[in-house]
Amino acid sequence: MSTKNWQNVLISPTDTIKHALKVIDQEALRVALVVEKEKLLGVVTDGDIRRGILAGFGLEEPASQVMNKTPLTADSNLNTQELQQLMYDRDILSLPLVDKNGKLVGLKTLNETLKVQKRENPVFIMAGGFGTRLRPLTDNCPKPMLKVGGKPMLETLINNFKNYGFYRFYISTHYLPEIIENYFGDGSSFGIEITYVHEEKPLGTGGALSLLPKSLPKEPLIMINGDILTNVDFGKVLEFHIEQSCDATMCVRDYEIKIPFGVIEGEGHEITDIVEKPTYRYFVNAGIYVISNNIIESLPNNEHLDMPTLFEQKQSLGCRTLKFPIHEYWLDVGRHDDFNKAQTDIHELGI
Template identity: 35%
Template sequence: MSADAQTPAEPRQKAEAVVLVGGRGVRLRPLTLSAPKPMLPTAGVPFLSHLLSRIRAIGIEHVVLGTSYKAEVFEDHFGDGADLGLHIEYVVESEPLDTAGAIRNVSDRLTADDVLVFNGDILSGVDLAELLGTHRDTEADVTLHLVKVDDPRRFGCVPTDADGRVTDFLEKTENPPVDQINAGCYVFRREVIESIPEGRPVSVERETFPGLLSSGARMQGYIDSSYWLDMGTPAAFVRGSSDLVLGNAPSGALPGPTGRSLVAAGAEVAGDAVVDGGSAVGADCAIGSHAHVSASVLFDGAEVEAGAVVERSVLGAGARVGAGAVLRDVVIGDGATVGAECELLDGVRVWPGVELPPNGVRFSAD
């Protein structure tokens, strides 16, 4: 479903959005050494752009970003949000406050009755207008977007009754009673946000939600089977970017049509090179003769020399892959060099500026 295919109804009353983007993105290092995770180039634009486009598509105009790590990068790029038809404000978290604490930290910027809250590293196809409508129709205090997954043991498990009302909120368990999990997107009544303790770390999973349940508050589940992906690991990041390019995940922010690849203006791709699988190629990149780039992300200025193979991998800004090299499921930091005929496999991460020697050297994460 594209962003334009969401329910095209203006909310009955104004709602606002909060996006939590303060994490350090440790699982994505070395990519996040130079930029926060939500600002990494994803299908041609910063990842956060895709979410903001979907927020604007349902008529929400006021967005508050809860920032921390490299906070200035967000405002430098998005400014006041006017170019996106938004009014964006920024609140910096000076010390870690956990999810609920971070939500409470921005509460003085909120005026609407209903507030959509997003984890800033989730790529989702949920119909945001329907989610908001469910929250209002059920007169819920908090509504949680829930998705069904094949293996819920890795996530918080959220049982609901026949009316969709949340009955429990369980941490990771080896024997989850249901397959539906917290998807990292919520609608809060503003009064609930203001009741969260201020000035200290507060977890929504361990404190806020269990406390609301025990007090008899109405917590509603909105359950669907739309696209959903936590973009926190390199493999997930590559998959999410590829799915956006291929049109499998929704966005109104793609800088070009969906298809086999998305190649930025200024990139040079040899006529006999193959770029497919939803690859995103940044500005000023170069891909040489007979090279094959598949389901990968190339940041601005990356170079893939003749005959090299790059699959399901990320090349940081200015990274270079030598002729005949083979890269599968790896991350190459900004400015790093992979020598000719080198082979990197299965989760290898090359730090910025590192130069790997040529001539058939094989590296794997194992």
Template identity: 35%
Template sequence: MSNILINKNKTILEALNRLNSIKDVSRLILFVEDDQQQVIGTLTDGDIRRALAQNKNIYETIDSVCNRSFTYIEQGYSFINLNEYRKKNLKILPVLNEKKQYVKLLDLDKIKAVLPLECMIMAGGRGKRLSPLTDKVPKPMLLLGDKPIIEHNIDRLISYGIQKIYISVKYLGEQIEEYFGDGSSKGISIEYVWEDKPLGTAGALSLVEKFDSSHVLLMNSDLFTNVDFQDLFLTLLESDAEMAVASTEYKVDIPYAVFETNGSYVKNFREKPSFIYQSNAGIYILERELIKEIPKNQFFDITDLMEKIVKEDRNLIYNPILGYWIDIGKPVDYEYAKNFIKHLEH
């Protein structure tokens, strides 16, 4: 992003040429630096138009026309609610260090949040129900649209500002590792946790030496969803809970009348009722300290930990997914997801 930085002594004409060269940013903007590389202002094409309307010469320096009253974020933040900035119609937020030097850019059209989370994606399963598709390809690497299932999840995590991802692998895991590498091609860090034996849906967490974030996001790799990770995280914080579970609605239709009884007497009945339950969607955010309760390198499901929290009368909450959610476990699910994504792309 060095092309968005410009010295204050450059001319308006040079700034115009620089603005025309900017790509992959939702708004054309330059950050004006002094000789100590401190960001002193911003410059847009609107600033230049206003300057020219005031008879400024295109060979004058931009020092006199840049906007010195600009919004920025200081490096070292833990969590920022970007919605507060969106309400102010801001699209670009620079991150500056303590010397007011440029660190990075937050493009609010491209990222949904900046969550202080590290993530583990569970991708070690065999996927037997999808055989023969998974005989030579691990289930997370099955294509959905133009990219693997797991890549849809990784890209969504990136859009929420998550920069460190662990992937637990076992069956044909070398294909996943070869495809993503260390994550640098996506601007993030990816590490692989190899399971020597099946460890369930949470056991691999115990193999990470140290998570740096105070909360950890855990999710299955075979999901296709537009879950709101920020809403899940905020619900966890607001509820003062140890773990939050994303949920999806599961509807049960009873094809008969259901009796309400007292002994053998029918006191009331409902004709063909439907019941809606909140069910586990395979996405969790938990306090880092909870990982200490997971036995080291042993088979352990996340539901075992959930059960332990509930039995000990500790706080476990759920948060409904309001968008779409598809668990790609069976061939019919995979076909549905492939057809569903065609509609999303159009």
């Protein structure tokens, strides 16, 4: 998400230095963006104007005379942490955001990256599984409470959501719920609110939605499996869901399967083609969803339902169900190999 009033600092190359100075002072963003046909031509800061005056330029001359013609820009797909790091590394206070076509689409300030906008959207974390494949580690501990990098995976997941302003959490429990509840309590010591939703019997990810209280906020809900280690920008996922007017959004991962042999294609005994060591690519379910309130309210209470089936049902009824590809780090910690990999990867994620 870019600065809300970024369009107020757009000026044309023929606007005067005086006008640029007025824009910089009025908007308090410390910058004016020189734009022509939606393309960024340059950036003007207070320092640029001061240097221009020292060089003999008058205030009535075009701002293009003093602008920085080669400003640093950033891809609009970068998340807040990446933008913040870029500004720290280059010692700058703001970054124009451009899309893949070079069109100016926003502005991010360093000060904004240090502030987290509070979001009322609820977050529903599925933490009730038995973690059978991780036994004996899960014999006396729910899988999301296994420690990665010195703290429970569930705590790392919650902290990542907090980075994007989420504070209302609902946690679904079933196996050893007391361990989770004793650790997090009502969430106040972590700066969040937690409501626990206990499944008497496993209902599947879709079925658990029906147990959420009637007091649930009406905003779209983000749902995620509690055993996922990721630095996904949850704000971007939510914004996509809202902008596309979705009923349900499923995050997906690009998954490749490489066949180490020549694949023979044909009909009957006839060979029509030989494809040597092909790679097949698929989108796979990443276990992260955004669900609008109308979907939640439509669910039958206490009935088993998994998310893929829920998506199929709603799609057949004409609901808008879309996929959102994620390219960030993502690991489903389901097996011992995954758990060992997580112990190494956590130190490089910055979460």
